[in-house]
Amino acid sequence: KNNIVLVGGGSTWTPGILKAMTTHLDQFALNRVVLYDVNEERQEVIGEFAKILFKEEAPEVEVSYTTDAEVAYKDVDFVFCQMRTGGFDMREKDEKIPLEHGVIGQETCGPGGFSYGLRSIRDMEEMVRDVRRLSPDAWILNYTNPAAIVALALDKIFPKEDKILNICDQPVNLLRSYSKLIDHDVNKLEPVYFGLNHFGWFTHIYDETGRDRAPELKEIISNGGFRPVDAEQRDQSWLETYAMVEDMLKDFPDYLPNTYLQYYLYPEYKVKKLDPNWTRTDEVRAGREKKVFAECRRIVDNGTASDSKVVHNDAHGDMMVEVAASIANNERKTFIVMVRNEGIIANLPNDSMVEVAATLGVNGPQPYAVGEIDTFYKGLIENQHAFEKLTVEAYMEGSYTKALQALTLNRTVVDAKKARIVLDALIEANKDYWPTL
Numbered sequence: 001k002n003n004i005v006l007v008g009g010g011s012t013w014t015p016g017i018l019k020a021m022t023t024h025l026d027q028f029a030l031n032r033v034v035l036y037d038v039n040e041e042r043q044e045v046i047g048e049f050a051k052i053l054f055k056e057e058a059p060e061v062e063v064s065y066t067t068d069a070e071v072a073y074k075d076v077d078f079v080f081c082q083m084r085t086g087g088f089d090m091r092e093k094d095e096k097i098p099l100e101h102g103v104i105g106q107e108t109c110g111p112g113g114f115s116y117g118l119r120s121i122r123d124m125e126e127m128v129r130d131v132r133r134l135s136p137d138a139w140i141l142n143y144t145n146p147a148a149i150v151a152l153a154l155d156k157i158f159p160k161e162d163k164i165l166n167i168c169d170q171p172v173n174l175l176r177s178y179s180k181l182i183d184h185d186v187n188k189l190e191p192v193y194f195g196l197n198h199f200g201w202f203t204h205i206y207d208e209t210g211r212d213r214a215p216e217l218k219e220i221i222s223n224g225g226f227r228p229v230d231a232e233q234r235d236q237s238w239l240e241t242y243a244m245v246e247d248m249l250k251d252f253p254d255y256l257p258n259t260y261l262q263y264y265l266y267p268e269y270k271v272k273k274l275d276p277n278w279t280r281t282d283e284v285r286a287g288r289e290k291k292v293f294a295e296c297r298r299i300v301d302n303g304t305a306s307d308s309k310v311v312h313n314d315a316h317g318d319m320m321v322e323v324a325a326s327i328a329n330n331e332r333k334t335f336i337v338m339v340r341n342e343g344i345i346a347n348l349p350n351d352s353m354v355e356v357a358a359t360l361g362v363n364g365p366q367p368y369a370v371g372e373i374d375t376f377y378k379g380l381i382e383n384q385h386a387f388e389k390l391t392v393e394a395y396m397e398g399s400y401t402k403a404l405q406a407l408t409l410n411r412t413v414v415d416a417k418k419a420r421i422v423l424d425a426l427i428e429a430n431k432d433y434w435p436t437l
């Protein structure tokens, strides 16, 4: 039975992950679950909810919550990490500052992702060091954003680590939607995928008969638009984001694109669509934040989670638990994960953190080779990798020049004068978090 800690235990994603844990107990047995967050108030609400949920669904599991890293990381087998350094106050700045200067404002893409990345690296590095001191053999499953930059930074800082897995839920979100579009069991679909995190493409989607369903999916999406499987739970901005899969496919019909590529392919169009006075942070605060916390408080007051509405079993929660189970039980199931390239995509830099399909077992991820990719994709990815690498180096060396180079390379910025203005504004906003550049 496993002892786990969930970092970012006060997040609105936590109830869904906890629920997924209770529904996967036969696959992933639990002994102890500790929730850990630096925000005491948020942690208490979600932590009390967790106690009620497990008391009703799995009373044999010991559940607790803490704001003390020494308690959180002691003797664990798995760390589920989804922290948000700076919380929503800083996410808001990541989105609004670039937008004030006419540049994409998004939590993982462009200057917003750069800003968030420089904040995340320090806390992530500290987390890994704490975990290794208190639980030397634990697996660290990392979902922290911006995942691309975090993954590359951890690989550079801890090159010998072989028990850190970086993974994102967007490929599986897409795969679930594809499975709905072709009315096929998602567990029987085998994807071939290449790229970087939030910057990749599905080339094939094989079913259990060996047939590639990607052509059919492209046809469906091109004719009727893309509809996410969980459309009724999605806010307006996400529905608009998904709608653009069709545009991307029309312009670049080779492969099925990750949704996030639209910020890099159509930056001018996307900027016009984004409102600097009402960004995704405002939408999340007005929606998910309010709803989840109100519901968790209600459950705590009532003392039962049996009629709970917010703890739906979303893809994110299911995936986190299935990933852990695949490692713990050496199931070697296929997931799309981030790994150091080293030849997987033959004509890309070896040190990039590529996102590809891999089997997952006790030996960690065993990626499938992709081979050479075509010029257009190679060009885009090399540019994005250079941005990611310079961002990590700017952090590690405290280099303003590298930070400016990174932002200038980013397809959402391009103009160096604009890059400098946005960088200076972000430095000011992040002075409590960033190293001196």
Ligand code: G6P
Pocket: 108, 145, 168, 169, 170, 280, 284
């Ligand atoms: C998707 C992405 C995640 C991202 C999340 C943001 O799931 O794959 O990387 O964190 O969306 O969602 P939010 O609802 O907070 O904007």
